[in-house]
Amino acid sequence: MNLVHTILVDLHSINRWIIVLLGLYVLFLSARGWFGRRAWGQAAEKGSRYFLIALDVQLLLGVVLYFVFLSRQGGFAHVFGNPASRFFLMEHSVMMLLAIILAHVGGYFVKKAQPESKFKRMFIFYGVAFLLILVSIPWPFMPGYGRPWLL
Ligand code: HEM
16 A cells, blocks of 8 residues: 555656646747737647646546545544644645636636637636646645655
């Protein structure tokens, strides 16, 4: 179980960087497209798809980790007395879940939008989702629950 847990945490941690890079990429594309009044194209379509896939993989890993983490901490009764455990099981999980839902809702609205407003919607929805993600990652400098930059 320890090995499985380590592998899952490592995958979850590595995938964080894929999400950060793809997030920056789609925000760059959407800002350039919106402010430069560019035509909608394949790059934005693909970037958006890969960003959402990376988020879904993270959600899947996160949900499994949630229950492994909970059982290792001895259940909810022990979690709420410990700010670090509470951060992962409440703040982190809930904020990330909201961000992933928001990104998917955004993806839906981008699909439905007229070509001239796709970049704008993409920038706004993905931008807010990305900000939620950035502030909910347990960066090493966060006191109490900081985790390594990679592994
Ligand atoms: C964009 C979405 C997400 C990102 C970028 C992200 C990122 C991270 C990072 C960087 C860690 C620390 C890994 C390490 O210790 O090296 C972590 C831990 C964790 N995440 Fe996420 N996460 C996301 C979504 C989720 C979701 C949706 C859930 C639950 C439903 C979740 C549950 C957890 C749990 C329980 C831990 C602690 C794992 C442990 O130490 O056993 N995460 N996350």
